[in-house]
Amino acid sequence: MSVRSKYTDTLHFYGKETPHDLVEKFGSPLYVYNENVLRERCRDLVGLCKTEGLHINYSAKANANPHLLKIIREEGCRVDAMSPGELYLDLKVGYTPEEILYVCNNVSKEEMQNALDKGVLVSVDSLMQAEQLCRLNKGGKIMIRFNPGIGAGHSAKVVTGGKETKFGVDPEKLPQLLEILEKYNVTLAGINHHIGSLFMEGEQYIEAAKILLDLALKLPHFDKLEIIDFGGGFGIPYHKYENQPRFDLENFSGMLNETLSDWAKAHHYQGKFYLEPGRYIAAECGLILGSVYNTKTNGAKPYVGTDLGFNTLARPMLYDSFHDVEIYRKNLPQNFRTDGKEMEQTIVGNICESGDIIAKNRVLPVIEEGDIIAMLDAGAYGFSMSSNYTQRLRPAEVLIRKDGTAKCIRRRDSFEDIFATITDC
Numbered sequence: 001m002s003v004r005s006k007y008t009d010t011l012h013f014y015g016k017e018t019p020h021d022l023v024e025k026f027g028s029p030l031y032v033y034n035e036n037v038l039r040e041r042c043r044d045l046v047g048l049c050k051t052e053g054l055h056i057n058y059s060a061k062a063n064a065n066p067h068l069l070k071i072i073r074e075e076g077c078r079v080d081a082m083s084p085g086e087l088y089l090d091l092k093v094g095y096t097p098e099e100i101l102y103v104c105n106n107v108s109k110e111e112m113q114n115a116l117d118k119g120v121l122v123s124v125d126s127l128m129q130a131e132q133l134c135r136l137n138k139g140g141k142i143m144i145r146f147n148p149g150i151g152a153g154h155s156a157k158v159v160t161g162g163k164e165t166k167f168g169v170d171p172e173k174l175p176q177l178l179e180i181l182e183k184y185n186v187t188l189a190g191i192n193h194h195i196g197s198l199f200m201e202g203e204q205y206i207e208a209a210k211i212l213l214d215l216a217l218k219l220p221h222f223d224k225l226e227i228i229d230f231g232g233g234f235g236i237p238y239h240k241y242e243n244q245p246r247f248d249l250e251n252f253s254g255m256l257n258e259t260l261s262d263w264a265k266a267h268h269y270q271g272k273f274y275l276e277p278g279r280y281i282a283a284e285c286g287l288i289l290g291s292v293y294n295t296k297t298n299g300a301k302p303y304v305g306t307d308l309g310f311n312t313l314a315r316p317m318l319y320d321s322f323h324d325v326e327i328y329r330k331n332l333p334q335n336f337r338t339d340g341k342e343m344e345q346t347i348v349g350n351i352c353e354s355g356d357i358i359a360k361n362r363v364l365p366v367i368e369e370g371d372i373i374a375m376l377d378a379g380a381y382g383f384s385m386s387s388n389y390t391q392r393l394r395p396a397e398v399l400i401r402k403d404g405t406a407k408c409i410r411r412r413d414s415f416e417d418i419f420a421t422i423t424d425c
């Protein structure tokens with residue numbers, strides 16, 4: 001029994017382990033993933049693909065741990081890469097070039113060439129980058145990211161559609177784009193967009209999808225189009241303890257499949273459709289455990305001091321993102337109850353910046369030194385955005401497998417790792 005653990009208890013998230021055992025074995029802080037949850041989230045999405053040719057293209061920027069990528073592939077998802085490193089990992093775990101899309105922006109010719117050499121279709125998002133890619137790939141294929149003019153997302157920093165953002169080709173520039181493609185005899189094999197990240201209702205996504213479908217019909221070589229990719233952005237309920245409703249996949253699936261199958265039928269489209277979720281697949285299978293080393297008040301404000309600095313989970317610092325908190329305590333008395341013992345607390349990390357806050361003004365049971373806490377829903381954009389700021393070591397990652405046992409899937413950084421790239425010293 002723990003102080004606040006109902007959510008992970010219900011899921012049997014830790015399998016045969018306990019948070020304290022895991023921290024003892026693998027150290028703190030620690031990313032922990034649950035295989036069953038990951039598979040379930042993949043199945044939710046693969047299951048909604050009822051339209052012929054509709055695929056899930058996992059956006060690996062959310063979490064590119066190869067062990068997770070393998071599971072995601074086993075569940076029938078394809079993958080996108082947006083950097084040579086992601087492409088390297090995708091290929092390494094067995095994705096074939098046909099199963100990978102390279103969706104990049106503002107990259108060098110060498111980077112484009114690297115993806116072309118691997119046989120992967122590359123999406124670029126400006127006329128200049130299109131011309132650069134065409135020069136490298138005369139007579140070949142290209143994919144273009146358009147800006148649908150509408151965006152959505154949890155923070156202005158992650159809204160990627162609309163005129164205020166750096167992304168995509170303005171559809172009005174289609175004539176110039178077609179001229180470039182013709183000059184190099186390059187086929188427009190795919191079109192894509194991504195309106196932004198974390199919305200809880202599907203209407204805007206469908207609205208944007210219709211804009212891309214309309215655009216597809218304006219292409220003179222519509223019959224050569226192989227992929228129409230609508231991007232990701234499907235949200236997950238971060239407010240677990242307030243029973244925040246889930247993204248309504250059933251309703252979304254109805255709207256999406258109807259829109260796509262009617263359109264494909266009406267226009268004799270034989271190609272594929274992609275959805276490109278990252279967060280929806282990876283967020284809920286992962287959390288980060290941290291240790292409480294200190295509690296204090298500054299003025300009237302209670303602080304809980306942990307090892308969860310923003311180098312380990314950057315989202316709260318970067319976007320004011322909310323992650324729910326669980327609290328685990330060893331050796332609780334048999335009849336322990338938290339009723340009435342809650343108070344507002346601010347959980348902070350060990351970085352020397354005032355913004356190093358991982359959970360602000362939360363009404364929670366009183367947290368004590370020696371507790372382990374979990375920040376839930378940290379599987380997406382958690383480890384993948386972690387850093388060595390202040391030369392702290394990035395956490396290890398552990399997978400709770402189907403049989404409930406824990407397997408280390410990435411060791412903690414070592415001091416040798418942070419010295420490894422230093423030259424002549």
Ligand code: LLP
Pocket residue numbers: 059061062103158160193194196197198231232233234276277278279280315319380381
């Ligand atoms: N496709 C493209 C082209 C993208 O740029 C992204 C995310 C996705 C798909 C997947 O989006 P998702 O389904 O995960 O929302 N670091 C931020 C999120 C940044 C998303 C960037 N692009 C966060 O922690 O909220």
